[in-house]
Amino acid sequence: MPTPKSTRPASERLLDAAETLMRTIGLANTTTKAIAREAGCSEAALYKHYANKEELFVRVLMERTPNAGPLMAALAGGPGEGALEEALADIARHASLFYAEAMPMAASLFAEPALLTRHREGVREIGQGPHVVLDALEGRLRRELDAGRLRAGDPRAAAALLLGACFQRAFFLHFSGAEVVQPVEEFAPALARTLWAAIG
Structure with a gap:
């Protein structure tokens, strides 16, 4: 009850x-x-x-969107925890769904520059921001690189490529509709496979 x-x-x-x-x-x-x-x-x-x-917004995002917890758990993984291509697909799936849910809540800020500035400052005060996910994926890829499971490359650039594609899918989903985006269960493994071909 x-x-x-x-x-x-x-x-x-x-x-x-x-x-x-x-x-x-x-x-x-x-x-x-x-x-x-x-x-x-x-x-x-x-x-x-x-x-x-802003703290309430971050808490809503991280505690009340279903993919935030699994995404952060996948980002925290370390070398040797299963096949990395599969882990990247899991990260891509959760990131795509997380961004799709977060985008409508935050989009209204972009119409009001003063509010966006205040929001940016408020988020910075509590040590949060969208870069946290990028930093976490860079850290995961750097650990894999240090363990010899990736070829030499730029882990931050690889993280930006994966997350940027997920964010773009969320944007297209909301802006143009579901018919213009690949279903997430096809998109995530295809994205991971492509990234893995470059860094694996």
Whole structure:
């Protein structure tokens, strides 16, 4: 039986409220005041639990999107943990789905330069940002390179190629529709196979 809203901890109610608003009206239109009101809390209570709206956004992305956890787990893997081409396909699948879910929430920021600047600064304050995924994949590939499982090359460039393709697929999915993108279960292994041919 679900816990009544009023008896759940304020931090969870605030995260629920942030997720609801960010998914329905977008990040640019979601204010801390609106989140607090939706959660049945004061704005001061919000700041007791979260540093800023950006922390709530990152928490929604990382805790409430189904592919974030598996993506970060795959990125944290090390040398010798199974076939690397398969691991790259797994990363590509989760990254494609993660970006597809995150993009609509964040897209509204790009229409308002002042809000985008404030968001960028807020995310930087908490040591987060989209580069975290790139850094993690670069680290994974560098560990594989150091273990002799990759040919000499640039792990950051390889990571950018894989994640850039996943991000582009998400963009095309939302901008042009599902009919213009390859299904993710075909796209991810094809992308991994192509990258592996270059670095494996």
